[in-house]
Amino acid sequence: MSETIASAVERIMNAVLRKNLDEATTKQGVILKLLHLAGWNTFDVLEVVPEYTVEYRRVDFALNPNTANTVFIEVKRPGENLENHQQQLLEYCFQEGVKLAVLTNGKTWWLYLPLRQGNWEKRRFLTIDLESQEPAIVEQRFMGYLSREKVISGQAVSEAENLVQSRQRVEITNKAISEAWSQIIETPDEILVDLISETAERICGFTTDPELVRKFLSRRVRALKGPLDGRSPLVSARAVNAPAAAQTQAEGQGSPLPITLDPPDSAVFLDALLRTKEAWIEEHLDDGRKELRLWKAQNMRSSSSVIGNLRSKPRYRKGSWRKSGLVKIHVTIERPAQGIAP
Structure with a gap:
């Protein structure tokens, strides 16, 4: 049975955790091993280039160098704080126009889209962690963004861009939902006003002036928008309206249409x-x-x-x-x- 990234993760982590590996050993025993399992010919120095020169400095590895789909990999020893080395790696990428980069200490792999806008953290689109993530997840992420096939075809970068954009869509949508909620409670839609008016009329038997409903909602805006006594807005609003809710339930809300x-x-x-x-x-x-x-x-x-x-x-x-x-x-x-x- 051929070895896979998933089957190799446990053995690699045992070596990383039990032995005090230096940077050179990490490159040989961890980085090159995983790259080989991801489809790279680690014996071909034209495909996986060690100590790739960028002006007067060197990047630990360049995959598929001198092409539109080059990947830079910077390696640190296990236990090294990667945050201290982000700027160095991304500067290499800026100079060479490299679209995909990796910063790793063998255990943790940070994947970047260096040419995107924003700070280092925003350019980091994915983390692979051999210790905390399931081996199947580790393999899926390696093969999705660092396999030879995906890198050379350009799919690795395009799929990474799609991942970032999908996250941005979620952020934009969440912001829009929040703004929509604020607009509804500050300037109530007539459907909401009508619904409250009809329910109030059924409870008390008197026609309810829609303007009274608007004033009622206006008084509740602060409770709905901000927390009271450290509680969440939703909990605060419920607490403020608890007596009215209890009375409404007692008098009967009415059942939904079957x-x-x-x-x-x-x-x-x-x-x-x-x-x-x-x-x-x-x-x-x-x-x-x-x-x-x-x-x-x-x-x-x-x-x-x-x-x-x-x-x-x-x-x-x-x-x-x-x-x-x-x-x-x-x-x-x-x-x-x-x-x-x-």
């Missing part, structure tokens, strides 16, 4: 809905009648909730569906054999 699907599995239903972009809603009324409505679902996505989307519609919301004389709805992909309500 909804059944055909096919009954929501994931299967959503998959079919994404293909058809429409479904049929069979409304069961309290006088025994049934009415059929066409649901245009062009805005549904693979992450959407079918039940949640239906219950967000004004006619099917809590506090509204009973007023419409509804008892339940049954939603199907195939059209039932009856007419369509206007």
Whole structure:
């Protein structure tokens, strides 16, 4: 059975932890071993170049040198603090226009995209740790970003860029969600105002002025936006509104509209809905009648909730569906054999 990176990790780590390896031994026993298992011909000094010259200084290893897909590897002895050597390595890369670089002490491998904007930490896109990560993860990351095939083809850099961009998208999205939340509580959407007004009217029996709701939300902005007494905003808001919530529950929030699907599995239903972009809603009324409505679902996505989307519609919301004389709805992909309500 041929040796793999995953099978070699434990043996390599035993050597690193049990022996006081110096930098030269680390290069021979750890770095070159892993590069060989990643597909590199470590005996070919034109493919894996030791002591590669950059002006008057040297980089420990250059993979695939003098090409658009060169990788620089700087090696330190085990236990060495890598943070002290980031600038040195990245300066080598700037001078040579190298897009992918590695700083390692044998146990920890820091992978960089040196030509990206930002400080050293932002240019570091991945850490491989032979001690703390599962051997299968170590192998997956080595083969994904440092294998001979991925480096020479340019895939290593492109996949690293995609990884960074996907993280940036998450950061941007999280920031947008936070800003959207702030906008909603500072300038409430009319749907939110209507929902609170309808619920309050059902509880007390009196028509609720929407302006009162807006003022109520305005008074809660500070509690919702910032922590109280060191607690999180969400916990603080719950604490502030606990008496009102208890009273609301005591008086009855009302139940959600019963909804059944055909096919009954929501994931299967959503998959079919994404293909058809429409479904049929069979409304069961309290006088025994049934009415059929066409649901245009062009805005549904693979992450959407079918039940949640239906219950967000004004006619099917809590506090509204009973007023419409509804008892339940049954939603199907195939059209039932009856007419369509206007």
